[in-house]
Amino acid sequence: MKELTSIHNQRVKNWKKLQTRKYRRQTGQYMLDGWHLVQEAIQSGLTIHELIGTKAALAEHSDIVSRVNAVYQVTPEIMRHITETITPQGIVAIVDMPNLKRKPALPLKGAWLLLDRVQDPGNVGTMVRTADAAGFAGVVAGDRTADFYSPKVVRSMQGSQFHLQLFEGDLNKWIADFKQQQSPVYGTQLNPAAKNFRDVHPGTDFALIMGNEGQGMSDELLKQTTDNLYIPMRGQAESLNVAVSAGILMFQLNAQN
Amino acid sequence: MKELTSIHNQRVKNWKKLQTRKYRRQTGQYMLDGWHLVQEAIQSGLTIHELIGTKAALAEHSDIVSRVNAVYQVTPEIMRHITETITPQGIVAIVDMPNLKRKPALPLKGAWLLLDRVQDPGNVGTMVRTADAAGFAGVVAGDRTADFYSPKVVRSMQGSQFHLQLFEGDLNKWIADFKQQQSPVYGTQLNPAAKNFRDVHPGTDFALIMGNEGQGMSDELLKQTTDNLYIPMRGQAESLNVAVSAGILMFQLNAQN
Numbered sequence: 263m264k265e266l267t268s269i270h271n272q273r274v275k276n277w278k279k280l281q282t283r284k285y286r287r288q289t290g291q292y293m294l295d296g297w298h299l300v301q302e303a304i305q306s307g308l309t310i311h312e313l314i315g316t317k318a319a320l321a322e323h324s325d326i327v328s329r330v331n332a333v334y335q336v337t338p339e340i341m342r343h344i345t346e347t348i349t350p351q352g353i354v355a356i357v358d359m360p361n362l363k364r365k366p367a368l369p370l371k372g373a374w375l376l377l378d379r380v381q382d383p384g385n386v387g388t389m390v391r392t393a394d395a396a397g398f399a400g401v402v403a404g405d406r407t408a409d410f411y412s413p414k415v416v417r418s419m420q421g422s423q424f425h426l427q428l429f430e431g432d433l434n435k436w437i438a439d440f441k442q443q444q445s446p447v448y449g450t451q452l453n454p455a456a457k458n459f460r461d462v463h464p465g466t467d468f469a470l471i472m473g474n475e476g477q478g479m480s481d482e483l484l485k486q487t488t489d490n491l492y493i494p495m496r497g498q499a500e501s502l503n504v505a506v507s508a509g510i511l512m513f514q515l516n517a518q519n
Numbered sequence: 520m521k522e523l524t525s526i527h528n529q530r531v532k533n534w535k536k537l538q539t540r541k542y543r544r545q546t547g548q549y550m551l552d553g554w555h556l557v558q559e560a561i562q563s564g565l566t567i568h569e570l571i572g573t574k575a576a577l578a579e580h581s582d583i584v585s586r587v588n589a590v591y592q593v594t595p596e597i598m599r600h601i602t603e604t605i606t607p608q609g610i611v612a613i614v615d616m617p618n619l620k621r622k623p624a625l626p627l628k629g630a631w632l633l634l635d636r637v638q639d640p641g642n643v644g645t646m647v648r649t650a651d652a653a654g655f656a657g658v659v660a661g662d663r664t665a666d667f668y669s670p671k672v673v674r675s676m677q678g679s680q681f682h683l684q685l686f687e688g689d690l691n692k693w694i695a696d697f698k699q700q701q702s703p704v705y706g707t708q709l710n711p712a713a714k715n716f717r718d719v720h721p722g723t724d725f726a727l728i729m730g731n732e733g734q735g736m737s738d739e740l741l742k743q744t745t746d747n748l749y750i751p752m753r754g755q756a757e758s759l760n761v762a763v764s765a766g767i768l769m770f771q772l773n774a775q776n
Contacts, residue, residue, distance in 0.1 A: 384641075392759055394755065395750075395758075396752075397753025418760075421757075422756055425756065496653060496773075496775055498651065498679075498682040503675075503766075505763060506645060509759065509760075509764075509766050510766050510770050513750070513767050516753075518753055
């Protein structure tokens with residue numbers, strides 16, 4: 263175990279840089295914050311490249327510490343610095359991201375959630391977590407969607423990245439793949455003229471697309487779907503939070519629930 | 520129109536104090552941030568006690584400004600100071616809170632959401648917004664639930680406080696009222712032995728209780744319900760975000776959707 267006490271140490275600087283998308287892409291790694299996520303990562307067979315903890319936190323879990331080669335004991339100040347949180351959990355691990363640009367095997371099986379420019383990290387993370395609970399096979403981030411491995415998304419996913427597949431790609435191509443294999447692609451629209459989501463029969467292989475918080479889905483994608491769905495609203499609310507809408511739709515549409 | 524330039528002005532100090540629950544309770548007032556909410560407040564017949572804006576923001580909406588007696592032009596610095604946000608929208612209004620402790624007329628009609636120690640302001644606000652969209656009559660905050668009129672909850676409610684009724688109270692008493700009038704009270708539980716939410720027939724007059732983010736509903740309340748519901752989860756997710764769960768349940772249970 264090595265002990266680090268200065269935030270000017272080069273290793274500390276590199277850990278902090280994992281807060282940026284650019285450095286995560288460059289290294290192919292990201293940071294997990296907290297024992298719960300570290301344990302989930304180990305259970306899912308991931309290699310812990312570096313385990314970083316305060317003295318108190320490392321002492322609590324000697325079982326895990328003994329299984330990792332590179333363990334660093336740091337000060338609470340360094341921990342706050344690299345996690346950019348005021349009250350970090352005292353333990354972080356550096357692990358590999360999957361290759362988000364890889365190509366999945368065709369035909370695409372199961373239910374898939376496609377995200378069109380969803381910008382809030384909390385919304386993206388919550389939707390991944392909900393997709394996991396709703397038995398979805400994977401989530402695909404289109405252009406300008408919050409990065410799956412940013413610290414805020416990772417926090418909201420609560421480990422669901424270990425349970426389903428995450429991809430990044432051109433949603434036009436993903437839609438074309440689903441349609442070619444005759445799997446329905448459902449868009450979503452804040453428009454009472456669209457199809458009531460309750461009129462869709464639950465299925466097993468399909469895609470559901472959620473759009474940007476303010477603007478919804480792009481017109482370009484809306485034109486390519488099999489059906490565009492609407493959640494009828496009572497009262498005078500103008501819209502639902504996108505993660506709440508996604509939850510209602512995912513639990514309704516997936517026959518495997 | 521008065522112009523204020525110092526954050527040490529007593530009026531500015533009072534506005535800032537509205538960030539605290541204590542001062543809101545003392546004055547019976549809270550702050551709306553942004554034109555959208557100010558317009559909703561006016562439409563719902565609320566009196567704007569004070570309208571505070573930057574020069575640029577006030578110039579944009581002279582129609583509204585002309586209808587308010589007390590208008591204050593402030594610096595961007597004062598605006599950031601009183602809203603405690605980095606990029607405020609440039610306009611805030613001071614309006615009355617309803618009396619949250621008032622007693623609703625019995626029998627209780629419609630669907631009601633009861634919150635048992637829900638702590639995250641974003642979750643509380645999102646649930647009020649969703650309850651509005653799902654046609655609920657009102658939302659009741661039990662002890663230790665985030666304050667409906669805190670700035671973060673107000674931001675997440677997006678104006679839904681003008682569309683449904685908000686109360687604070689002892690949930691034990693609310694449950695007793697529903698049961699006395701033979702309306703079902705549904706608790707929620709992260710326990711597969713509880714009743715599958717899909718097995719409940721949608722109804723018109725009922726209560727749904729959501730619990731704390733980490734601990735769920737209190738055992739004391741779980742014992743008093745008509746039924747405790749569970750959302751069956753696939754995959755390996757351990758739970759759903761409480762606002763997502765609430766959305767799925769509210770849209771399922773309310774026959775008025």
